[in-house]
Amino acid sequence: MKNRRLFWRIVEKIEQAITQGEYVVGSRLPPERELAEKFDVSRPTIREAIIALEVRERVEVKTGSGVYVVNHNHDEEVDQNINAFELTQARALVEGEIAALAANSITDEELSQLHHTLVMMEDKEYIEEADQMFHHIISQSTRNGALIKVFDSLWALRASSPSIIDDYNMVCSTDNRKTMAEHTAIYQALSMHDASEARNAMHQHFNRLINVLFDKIEAQTLEEVRRKNNANRDLYSIENLVKHRS
Template sequence: MTIQNGDSRKLYQQVAGAVAAAIASGRYPVGTRLPSERDLAEEFGVSRPTVREAMIALEIRGLVEARHGSGIYVMEGAEAGGPPLDLDIGAFELTEARRLFEGEACALAATVITDEELAELEVILGDMVGENSLATSIGEQADRRFHVTIARATRNTAIVMVVETLWDIRYRSPLCAAMLSRAREVGVRPLIEDHREILNALSRRDPKAARDVMRAHLGRVIDGLLTATEIDALDRARLDAEARRQDIARRTAV
């Protein structure tokens, strides 16, 4: 199975489509364990997060099933799965975009933010602490308000629209929603201390520090998603955390 350079679909869609076709052709019969995440990444020449998104997309379609501690297996009736659905944007791709846009937005906000807006962020941070006890997406409302409030502090309507759109994608994209739901199930919540550091940098009116702490925060969000969406438990026994995350280190260094 290979990825076609001329294919305009997202990489995870190409991987999902190729695996679905292999299932339909009988290469992977019902009950068969699929190759490991690492093996699939090597076979397709893509990152492991891309493979992970593809497997979650296939789970959403009911073609495969993740069995903790064992791997990914082809489900009964998978042969009738049909063509891959366009599940839109995954959580890795979304968070990478947020890291770029919100890092710069935070730096700009640090130069013009008012005392009133800083006080509002302090209140929102308190709300976030309370919402962290919730296991549903309701617990993300304060998190969204915190980030959008920073965008509004830039006094740039276009920046606000971009940040709001990126947050809205979290709920509109079935793939992203599924990945974030899985993260919540294993206890991934908004990082309160990270948000406190962001607020402190904004309070100092330090644009460089504000940019750095926002980018570091969203880098840790990616780390949390990697852990939460781990699909091959055998890899956890073989690889340490640094090795599991090296496939995105180059991109997050941008």
């Protein structure tokens, strides 16, 4: 599993270009197609990067006009008080309702696209891309612009805080089979146009993610305590004290 999402590296490159004056405040970024060619990535990856840049207040997206560089007046790019648990809980609430609404409006074509992401997820190289596509397709199938905007903002937060990035990377290192099973359950509920089951399946998905986060952070904390105890044990060991005096 890659330690950093691909679109986050694109965010860094564009921010660097802005800082170096390649893209000045008030100027319009190149079209999505040109950026995809320049950074040798897919257009959906560029789309994700633009969303993250907008959340970080580096650009402004003007519908029908383009993406413009804006003046960045403050150093704190994201509310560092938001943690991975809060983000996951918020996503569960929002995406649960998105799934329920999508169950009533999703098309056969979108269901086919969802199924394709399940196939992609079998290849470990495309897990992250498939995961993003899966949730994105569901949000788009609601036909609700406000919910899509909220979804995009929450997804972008995954890459806007170093602590959230680290915590989600821990989750991504777990067994992918469980994620595939949960995505499959969501897909099946949507294919049956069962709003209640789609909501429940999405909640179950995020509930496991939260529990994995707790497990990983607990293990990390215990390891840190063990490391400090070992260091103190060496420091205060009578055996070592006597050895040094001999």
